[in-house]
Amino acid sequence: MSGPKRPTDAETEILRVLWERGPSTVREVHGALEAQRGTGYTTVLKLMQIMAQKGLAARDERKRSHVYRPLVDREGVEEGLVGDLIDRVFDGSASELVVRALSSKPASTEELSALQAMLGDLIAAREEGEEEGR
Amino acid sequence: MSGPKRPTDAETEILRVLWERGPSTVREVHGALEAQRGTGYTTVLKLMQIMAQKGLAARDERKRSHVYRPLVDREGVEEGLVGDLIDRVFDGSASELVVRALSSKPASTEELSALQAMLGDLIAAREEGEEEGR
DNA sequence: TTAAGTCAACGAAAGTCTTCGTACTTAATC
DNA sequence: GATTAAGTACGAAGACTTTCGTTGACTTAA
Numbered sequence: 128m129s130g131p132k133r134p135t136d137a138e139t140e141i142l143r144v145l146w147e148r149g150p151s152t153v154r155e156v157h158g159a160l161e162a163q164r165g166t167g168y169t170t171v172l173k174l175m176q177i178m179a180q181k182g183l184a185a186r187d188e189r190k191r192s193h194v195y196r197p198l199v200d201r202e203g204v205e206e207g208l209v210g211d212l213i214d215r216v217f218d219g220s221a222s223e224l225v226v227r228a229l230s231s232k233p234a235s236t237e238e239l240s241a242l243q244a245m246l247g248d249l250i251a252a253r254e255e256g257e258e259e260g261r
Numbered sequence: 262m263s264g265p266k267r268p269t270d271a272e273t274e275i276l277r278v279l280w281e282r283g284p285s286t287v288r289e290v291h292g293a294l295e296a297q298r299g300t301g302y303t304t305v306l307k308l309m310q311i312m313a314q315k316g317l318a319a320r321d322e323r324k325r326s327h328v329y330r331p332l333v334d335r336e337g338v339e340e341g342l343v344g345d346l347i348d349r350v351f352d353g354s355a356s357e358l359v360v361r362a363l364s365s366k367p368a369s370t371e372e373l374s375a376l377q378a379m380l381g382d383l384i385a386a387r388e389e390g391e392e393e394g395r
Numbered sequence: 396t397t398a399a400g401t402c403a404a405c406g407a408a409a410g411t412c413t414t415c416g417t418a419c420t421t422a423a424t425c
Numbered sequence: 426g427a428t429t430a431a432g433t434a435c436g437a438a439g440a441c442t443t444t445c446g447t448t449g450a451c452t453t454a455a
Contacts (some may be wrong), residue, residue, distance in 0.1 A: 170414050206365035213366050216342055220377050221366040225359050231329040231340035232347050239384050242356050246377040253370050304444050
């Protein structure tokens with residue numbers, strides 16, 4: 128029954144490595160993270176132990192170096208993080224967030240076109256649903 | 262120069278009240294917040310004192326009830342929060358965040374159309390800029 | 396002038412998050 | 426067997442956030 132709390136910043140960073148690399152040891156995650164940050168080995172170890180305890184990851188202890196795999200899927204976590212921001216800051220309006228996103232991190236023209244096309248598809252799908260609903 | 266740290270959750274909640282109401286007393290902010298939450302008066306007071314200390318708000322002490330006003334503008338804070346999420350979770354890609362936003366909080370068909378139109382304007386503006394650049 | 400209400404100030408407690416040092420265990424190497 | 430290396434476990438410290446009780450000052454009404 129536990130609520131689906133959002134992972135902390137450090138946990139999210141580790142989840143991203145696990146999603147990218149697949150099941151990994153602490154050393155492997157530490158190696159991937161060290162490139163960006165200067166976190167110590169035992170810090171990453173402790174975080175991953177906590178994540179296992181929280182149910183964010185599971186570990187296989189059969190080998191000496193335990194192998195961790197994510198227990199939460201990327202899409203769900205991303206949706207949770209974005210949805211939380213939308214609720215807390217944008218009054219539940221996804222489109223308000225989109226406006227700010229595009230002014231904060233301008234996308235390339237190609238990306239904008241792709242987004243526009245995606246929106247078109249979404250709208251078309253809805254109109255089709257309306258037809259059938261009659 | 263101090264980095265533009267992002268406000269905490271509770272601070273963001275208070276900022277939203279100040280942005281909406283304009284300069285307000287602690288009691289007024291508490292009243293607006295109490296409707297949603299059960300935070301005590303002194304909690305809000307303390308938070309607003311800290312916000313003044315951090316430079317997120319300024320206060321006018323001429324009256325007995327101090328009047329607080331936001332020192333950071335809404336657009337900037339929103340961009341900072343969204344931009345931080347984009348960097349941390351979506352590898353800097355705004356369009357990836359948009360995709361997740363729309364699957365997390367489906368927008369109305371009208372909003373989707375408005376967004377699509379906005380994207381069209383953005384793209385058109387860029388092509389025009391290209392023309393002039395020649 | 397006293398009593399009751401309103402407010403700011405302050406400190407402290409509790410909870411989280413992140414970090415790392417240290418100790419213990421197991422495996423490999425000499 | 427002794428020593429080094431690689432791992433996990435554990436505890437604790439430090440920073441930050443949020444919460445609230447208590448105190449003292451000031452205001453208003455009785």
